[in-house]
Amino acid sequence: MSAFLEIKDLYVNAGEKEILKGLSLSINRGEIHVVVGPNGAGKSTLSNVLCGNELYKVISGNIDFNGENLLPISVEDRARRGIFLSFQSPVEISGISMSTFMKYALNSHRKFKGLEPLDAISFAKHLKIRAKALGISDEMLKRPVNVNCSGGEKKRLEIFQMAVLEPELCILDEMDSGMDVDAVKIASNGVNIMKDSKRSFLIISHNNDFLYEQIKPDYVHVLVNGKIVKTGSKDLLLDIKKSGFSQFQKEI
Amino acid sequence: MEQVKSLNNFISEVKGKSEFYENVVDTDTNIKVSDDSQVFHYRICKNVKNTLKVSLGKNSVYQLITLVLGDAEIGVDIDMKGENSSCKSDVVYVEGKNGKATISTFLQHNAKRTKSSQLIKGVAFEDGKADFLGRIYVPYNKKEIEASQQHRALLLSKNALVKAVPMLEIYSDDVKCAHGSAIGSLDQEQLYYMKTRGVDALEAHKILTYAFLNEVCEGILSDDLKNTWEILIQECLGQNV
Numbered sequence: 001m002s003a004f005l006e007i008k009d010l011y012v013n014a015g016e017k018e019i020l021k022g023l024s025l026s027i028n029r030g031e032i033h034v035v036v037g038p039n040g041a042g043k044s045t046l047s048n049v050l051c052g053n054e055l056y057k058v059i060s061g062n063i064d065f066n067g068e069n070l071l072p073i074s075v076e077d078r079a080r081r082g083i084f085l086s087f088q089s090p091v092e093i094s095g096i097s098m099s100t101f102m103k104y105a106l107n108s109h110r111k112f113k114g115l116e117p118l119d120a121i122s123f124a125k126h127l128k129i130r131a132k133a134l135g136i137s138d139e140m141l142k143r144p145v146n147v148n149c150s151g152g153e154k155k156r157l158e159i160f161q162m163a164v165l166e167p168e169l170c171i172l173d174e175m176d177s178g179m180d181v182d183a184v185k186i187a188s189n190g191v192n193i194m195k196d197s198k199r200s201f202l203i204i205s206h207n208n209d210f211l212y213e214q215i216k217p218d219y220v221h222v223l224v225n226g227k228i229v230k231t232g233s234k235d236l237l238l239d240i241k242k243s244g245f246s247q248f249q250k251e252i
Numbered sequence: 253m254e255q256v257k258s259l260n261n262f263i264s265e266v267k268g269k270s271e272f273y274e275n276v277v278d279t280d281t282n283i284k285v286s287d288d289s290q291v292f293h294y295r296i297c298k299n300v301k302n303t304l305k306v307s308l309g310k311n312s313v314y315q316l317i318t319l320v321l322g323d324a325e326i327g328v329d330i331d332m333k334g335e336n337s338s339c340k341s342d343v344v345y346v347e348g349k350n351g352k353a354t355i356s357t358f359l360q361h362n363a364k365r366t367k368s369s370q371l372i373k374g375v376a377f378e379d380g381k382a383d384f385l386g387r388i389y390v391p392y393n394k395k396e397i398e399a400s401q402q403h404r405a406l407l408l409s410k411n412a413l414v415k416a417v418p419m420l421e422i423y424s425d426d427v428k429c430a431h432g433s434a435i436g437s438l439d440q441e442q443l444y445y446m447k448t449r450g451v452d453a454l455e456a457h458k459i460l461t462y463a464f465l466n467e468v469c470e471g472i473l474s475d476d477l478k479n480t481w482e483i484l485i486q487e488c489l490g491q492n493v
Contacts, residue, residue, distance in 0.1 A: 079448055
């Protein structure tokens with residue numbers, strides 16, 4: 001049986017440039033995987049390709065998600081099938097509040113599952129519980145999407161959206177960048193609260209300390225030059241902290 | 253607060269704090285805002301030809317939001333006569349099949365310490381057209397003037413056409429003035445972001461188009477009126493976005 005997410009020998013271009021060069025990775029339900037690597041290795045490309053971003057072109061290889069070929073599926077249908085990306089730099093949208101945005105998003109997820117839209121009271125409750133757990137005020141939810149938010153607030157709102165939509169595969173791109181220590185704690189608490197036997201995480205990061213102590217991943221992958229060059233337990237993070245990525249760069 | 257539903261052919265002096273809603277007709281409108289008064293004025297201009305003339309007394313505040321739909325030729329002429337007066341003149345326009353909006357604004361800073369701000373946002377689809385001419389005039393020797401004018405338009409089809417001409421005539425040397433105009437299509441990054449949250453492509457187009465215009469409508473104080481405008485705008489956008 002194939003894994004929940006199975007990426008096989010994936011080659012991806014951005015424009016004319018080859019970014020991923022034969023990447024393979026499998027993630028089972030309930031596992032937390034971390035991908036680390038130097039700048040330009042292809043980490044953000046990997047997360048965007050999983051979401052179906054049209055700026056990235058799959059040249060060859062396969063991605064299967066939950067037993068289905070993911071490649072022909074649109075961005076929005078991937079989201080409704082349970083793939084969520086927490087953006088490295090969340091996009092600002094003026095003229096629509098975060099809570100209204102989430103109403104559209106959640107109801108479109110529900111429609112896909114054949115469920116009725118949530119009524120106003122249940123929706124407000126659904127939002128409030130999650131906002132409270134992540135230290136997000138009512139005022140922040142009334143603001144236009146990500147407008148007038150600090151870097152840390154934007155990242156917290158990404159985790160909030162993840163909590164609202166309850167995806168099955170959570171991809172977090174540089175989740176700790178632009179956040180102070182407290183905000184990182186809130187966000188990693190969010191991940192830990194959401195962790196269960198059915199939900200998987202793919203976390204892309206530079207910061208080894210926070211991953212090692214607060215996330216405790218099941219697997220760590222090193223991505224160098226478009227390929228996973230090493231996979232290990234969380235102790236691999238300690239190794240990288242000591243000696244950097246150059247040890248892996250020599251292997252290719 | 254005094255609320256007047258209709259202001260057609262209104263030529264009068266306004267005192268105190270008032271709020272006016274107006275379904276504009278072809279007869280021109282004149283308003284004189286008295287010293288120390290505040291006026292909030294909302295105009296729906298659908299298939300009309302109309303010029304609004306406003307003069308502002310000392311320390312007065314005038315806030316105008318105009319919705320332009322269909323075939324309309326609209327002039328807004330605001331004379332900041334009194335010292336320390338300020339005005340806001342925002343516009344939303346939606347132009348579709350056979351629609352053309354001609355919007356000319358003329359803001360005169362005829363006294364010192366006067367302030368004006370303008371946010372003009374519009375959408376054109378099918379063969380919808382819009383011309384915006386934004387004139388700002390600051391005469392010689394008027395000090396401490398602030399003026400800002402921003403125009404943004406979305407073109408949703410190949411045959412839609414929007415022209416914007418900002419015209420700044422500034423003869424004073426104590427002026428802070430900012431202006432800009434941008435005409436383009438929906439932001440691809442915003443669309444992608446919405447789709448990654450499961451919102452389908454068509455709906456994301458609609459939401460973003462409406463959100464784009466809503467930045468102006470958010471300035472409306474009354475929720476009822478906000479809803480009325482929302483319905484009018486949605487009707488006009490229809491299935492075209």
